[in-house]
Amino acid sequence: MPRSRDVLQVLLVSLSFGCGSLCAEVEALSGESTLLAIGDSILATNARTCQSIPHHAALSLGRPVDNRAVSGRSVSKGSDRIPAHYEAGDWDWVIVDGGANDIVSVCGAAEVDDVIDGLASADVADGDMVELVDRIVADGARVILLGYYPMKERARYGFDDCAEALAALNTRYQQLAESRTEVEFVFLGEVIDPEDTPDAYRSDRVHPSPEGSKRAGELVAERIREVEARD
Numbered sequence: 762m763p764r765s766r767d768v769l770q771v772l773l774v775s776l777s778f779g780c781g782s783l784c785a786e787v788e789a790l791s792g793e794s795t796l797l798a799i800g801d802s803i804l805a806t807n808a809r810t811c812q813s814i815p816h817h818a819a820l821s822l823g824r825p826v827d828n829r830a831v832s833g834r835s836v837s838k839g840s841d842r843i844p845a846h847y848e849a850g851d852w853d854w855v856i857v858d859g860g861a862n863d864i865v866s867v868c869g870a871a872e873v874d875d876v877i878d879g880l881a882s883a884d885v886a887d888g889d890m891v892e893l894v895d896r897i898v899a900d901g902a903r904v905i906l907l908g909y910y911p912m913k914e915r916a917r918y919g920f921d922d923c924a925e926a927l928a929a930l931n932t933r934y935q936q937l938a939e940s941r942t943e944v945e946f947v948f949l950g951e952v953i954d955p956e957d958t959p960d961a962y963r964s965d966r967v968h969p970s971p972e973g974s975k976r977a978g979e980l981v982a983e984r985i986r987e988v989e990a991r992d
Contacts, residue, residue, distance in 0.1 A: 784811040786820060794825040799846040800858035804830035806968040815856055817978025822985060835862040837879050837889045844893045849900040854985055858907040860890060860930050868923035881933040885940050894937060894944055904944045905981055906934050910953035913966035920967050947984050952976040
């Protein structure tokens with residue numbers, strides 16, 4: 762009897778995970794993938810159950826997505842940087858985020874300004890993120906460049922000290938997008954905010970919950986539809 766009870770508990774846990782998955786819906790999207798996503802854990806979170814930001818954008822648009830975002834990745838640091846996850850293809854849009862992992866170790870220190878400059882210079886003419894965005898546009902795709910939403914108080918992994926640095930990085934990314942016709946800046950703080958949408962965060966107070974990913978993904982899809990409607 763105890764053994765049967767254990768089996769039943771495992772089955773119930775497995776079913777509970779399955780009920781939270783959107784992979785069947787994502788896999789049912791037809792056609793070649795013309796959406797690519799690259800970046801860090803903000804885009805990678807909830808991907809196992811196909812509830813990441815890119816997956817929700819794909820479901821809202823009715824188009825397949827190739828989500829290559831990887832948790833912990835930086836734009837400028839490390840051997841497996843975010844730009845290495847991009848390759849040219851028949852992409853209509855490339856969804857990009859990154860930079861938080863570059864700055865987290867120096868938030869609140871004088872060095873943070875140099876790190877931000879290394880991602881996108883003050884005139885947005887140079888920097889590793891600038892180079893990545895320009896390379897994508899040169900290959901014929903449009904870019905959705907994401908701005909980080911504000912973290913909750915007591916955010917883990919050191920991000921509780923990064924509010925000012927993330928805001929400064931968002932400003933540079935917005936300037937980068939405004940200076941290039943094929944780039945759209947989408948500020949995720951429009952739909953994920955500690956006061957207005959506390960349920961949009963996971964328990965670490967950093968990453969999006971499935972509900973947060975849904976809100977952000979639908980925001981991305983909305984911007985894509987707006988731009989394409991103007992064509």
